[in-house]
Amino acid sequence: MIQRLVDQLEKQARDLTVLETVIEHHPIGIVRLSQETDVPEHKVRYSLRMLENDGLIEATQQGAIPAEGIEETVEDINASIDDLIARIEAMGEGPVEEVTDATAD
Numbered sequence: 001m002i003q004r005l006v007d008q009l010e011k012q013a014r015d016l017t018v019l020e021t022v023i024e025h026h027p028i029g030i031v032r033l034s035q036e037t038d039v040p041e042h043k044v045r046y047s048l049r050m051l052e053n054d055g056l057i058e059a060t061q062q063g064a065i066p067a068e069g070i071e072e073t074v075e076d077i078n079a080s081i082d083d084l085i086a087r088i089e090a091m092g093e094g095p096v097e098e099v100t101d102a103t104a105d
Contacts, residue, residue, distance in 0.1 A: 011047075014039055016077075018047040019056055023070060027063035 014037075021036050022028055030048070034041045048064055051057045056073060057064045067073070 014043060015047045015050055018044060019051055019066075019074075022051070022057050022064045023066045023074075026065040027060055029063040033064070 017037050018033060018039065021033055025032070025036065028036070030041050030044050033039070033044045033048075037044070039047070048057065048059070051064075052059060056067055056070065058067055
């Protein structure tokens with residue numbers, strides 16, 4: 001369960017890195033995005049597809065560009081991340097029950 005969460009967080013972090021790079025260097029193609037981010041091209045393609053599906057970027061003949069209104073969207077994303085961090089920290093402050101192996105004894 002934890003590994004799936006870690007994997008998903010890594011994908012989201014990669015998507016955010018790609019989004020930041022598109023915002024900074026648009027229009028930008030897959031090869032240059034890969035070079036700028038040190039992310040393999042096939043993973044850049046996947047991230048671009050996810051970002052386009054989420055309405056965060058647009059594909060053009062010249063390369064990816066940020067969607068209209070991206071500044072507000074980024075602010076919303078940052079606020080959501082801050083909220084998520086606070087929720088995770090609150091979970092860590094609660095009582096933790098010891099996990100035991102049912103086969104022990």
